[in-house]
Amino acid sequence: MAQHSDIQRNGPLSGIRVIDLTAVVSGPMSTMILADQGADVIKIERADGDFTRHVATRRGGHSASYLNNNRNKRSVVADLKNPDDIAMIKTLVQDADVFIQNFRPGVVDRLGLSYEVLSVLNPRLVYMSISGFGFDGPLANKPVYDPLIQALSALTTVQAGSDEERPRLVRTILPDKLTAVQASQAVTAALFARERTGKGQKVTLSMLDTVAAFLWASDMNGHTFVGDEMEVEASQSFHDLIYEVKGGYLSISIMQNKHWEALAHATGRPDIIDDERFKTTELRDINRDARLDLTQEMVRDLDRDTLLTALEEAGVPCAPVLTRREMRQHPQLEANGMFVEYDHPTAGRLRQTRPAAVFHGTPATDLRPAPELGEHTAEVRASLTPNPLADAS
Structure with missing residues (x-):
């Protein structure tokens, strides 16, 4: 494990550095889980910032969506079309433990930030790629949003109750958030494997696969026994409970x-x-x-x-x-101590949930608000030692 002296965090992932090239929800939520557990997450953003910085429900120039998925991180602005900024990211990677990206398949290859390139710079790197539909196949390069995954995964017909009812969306972005949880778990599993082998690895995860696996545990019983599949899924019930x-x-x-x-x-x-x-x-x-x-x-x-x-x-x-x-x-959530309040320098007093998992041996007690766009650019750049390998690769 690399130890990074320029930022002190506590929690079970203290000492782990994550380079975060994700945007919207599935990636940022996954890296926030890691940040909440003590990792130093450096979020690389373009000049206009993560898309969720600009959505509705705002105060003090900040959206609730961005604040709720990006706390405990540092923000660095970079132009991914600028070779110098790509070189800066590669320099960061050489001293990092994890690299996470959720671009469409092929984009990181064109940027020169593929696993094949970065693993040469850092063989201990855990490299997580998140996609929507997958990395190959007819839909791999299509734009993706949560409702499309709900539709293609059959989650909408599960929600309807039967194949003959009108399909219904789950009224929360379940595929995005479930993928975030799965991604963070996979990253920590790969870090654990690295402790045994000394080597990093590439990990790939799609939203579609995440939901399909999630549904199989309870909603795909009629398709489990090969040769005895249901032709039409009967309603589990005409009622909600x-x-x-x-x-x-x-x-x-x-x-x-x-x-x-x-x-x-x-x-x-x-x-x-x-x-x-x-x-x-x-x-x-x-x-x-x-x-x-x-x-x-x-x-x-x-x-x-x-x-x-x-x-x-x-x-x-x-x-x-x-x-x-x-x-x-509700008094049960109060008893659980689930909600925390703290001050953001420009958005004011915030209420959020604490991380769901509580680590009693290695408590993660840091709580830092989501960063201003580029707030840590100068700090991070100043900490870098130029490395000719990053420029040459």
Whole structure:
């Protein structure tokens, strides 16, 4: 592991330097995860900055999107068409541990920043490439955004419930964010392998592959047994597990027999225990639409908070359906210490989540706001020692 004396971070990745040539969300979120865990992430931006610097929901000249995906990093402005700036990036790479980019396939080759070039300068380099659809094949060079991945991966039809229903987008950029988490995990796995072998490696990851792998764990059972694939995917249920009650909505999730019996008693409907359609876990699954219709009928006229208390006391898995404002005010998230506040020099007081994972042996306690565009350009350039290898490669 290279130790970098010009910036002190704490956390499990302290001493790791990441050169970040990513933009928008999937790449920047992945590098922020690494930065939150103590890595020194140097974000290379063009003169007008990451695209997300310019989107809506702004204060003090900063977008919330940029602030929420780029904290704990340093920003360096570089012109990727300028040979001197390319040489500067190569010099940075020689003393780095990780290089991450999410350009379309082929772009880094034209820039002279491919794995083949950079691994010669630094054989211990972990080189992560993130793409949308993949690195070869008919769609590899197409422009990509999150909804396109949701469509092509079948996530939209999974969300619809069946192949015959109108496809629906998940109302968050799940492929982007899931790819970010997968990328950060893959980088740390490659760093661990390097500790054993002494060698870096190239790692490739596409958003499409990430979502396909994610879906297979629970949504592709009908395509698991070769030769017995489903021709048309039947609806898992015509209902979401969201129930309308007086004063709002609840989610109730019944899996085990004891939970079904507890629901029966908590709602004053012990008769459902003897209903032959719902006697076992398998029967409750086979007759799921009837079960969910019955559950909705049972709870529709009950007060939300009264019912929630009764269900919780009976041991029924349940939760209130919250708005975003209610979520951040919920006592469980408060108990978890999930939200942090700190001051940004120009955007003012910010509220964000802490990193989800808490490292009790190597705590990551740094919290620095997302950088101004080019804030650290002079600092980083001044720390570089000119290296003829970077110019010659």
